[in-house]
Amino acid sequence: GVYKPDFGKIFFLDKDISNxxxxxxxxxxxxKTSQTVQSFPDMTAIENVLTSVLFARKESVEGIEPKVRARELLDFVGLRQEKFNVLTRNLNVVELRRIQLARALATKPQLLLLDELLTGLTPKESDEAIALIRLLNKQGITILMVEHIMRVIMGLCDTVTVLxxxxxxxxxxxxEVCSDKHVINVYLGTKFAFDEE
Incomplete structure (x- = not known):
């Protein structure tokens, strides 16, 4: 939607979404989430998520008061409750990433595109994010990730595509990817290569 294809078509659930x-x-x-975190800086965390809750697919909000849904999503992604009413310009990048993910989840996606969600996270925060991604996948959400952290890729992905x-x-x-000689030469070096034996 943001970029139009130079050639070919993009299909989702048998529907051409190219244009x-x-x-x-x-x-x-x-x-999707973006590598560069974006928010409405003069709005609180809960107000940021409300923007997605209110404009989400209709079935995602039926029967649930929007503010309650926004709070549930912020809880789910692990934002501390004392941050819910803080203007996002006063939050750190980890907190903003959590809000961004809550906004994405408000739309009840079937396909969630994560662009370097773990960038800038500590190992503990990364582990929490990995657990959350696994949970989302178990709930039936298909996840397509762009990621450079090998530990994450190797421990989380079913299929890896290297560009x-x-x-x-x-x-x-x-x-298979870690054993590919071209991938080893271009990206991994021998540190992350799997033994072929």
Whole structure:
């Protein structure tokens, strides 16, 4: 939705979404987080999430008061309750990432695109995020991640696709990708390569 394809078509659930605007794609069940965290800085954390709750797909808010839903989402992503009513300009990047994820989840996605969600997180925060991603996947949400942290990729992904200068150089299980000589030469070095024995 943000960028139009130079060629080819993009399908989701047998529907051509190639030229659809972002809001229409979101209404079909695709949402994303960005590597560069964006928020409404003059709004509180809960107000930021309310923007997505109120404009989400209709079935995601039926029967639940929007502010209650926003609080549930902020709780779910692990934002401390004392931060709910703080202006987002006064929050740190980890807190903003949690809010961004809550906003994405407010749309009840079937496909969640995560762009380097773990960037800037401590190992403990990364472990919490990994557990949350696993939980989302168990709830039936398909997750497509862009990530550079090998520990995360190897421990979380079912299928890994490696791009180099915009070209796909390898795709397979984490073990297959870590054993691929081209991937080892371009990205991994021998530290992350799996033994072939």
């Amino acid at each position: 659809m605007p972002p809001y229409a794609i979101c209404s079909l069940g695709i949402t 180099h200068h915009g070209e796909k150089i390898c795709e397979g299980t984490p073990a």
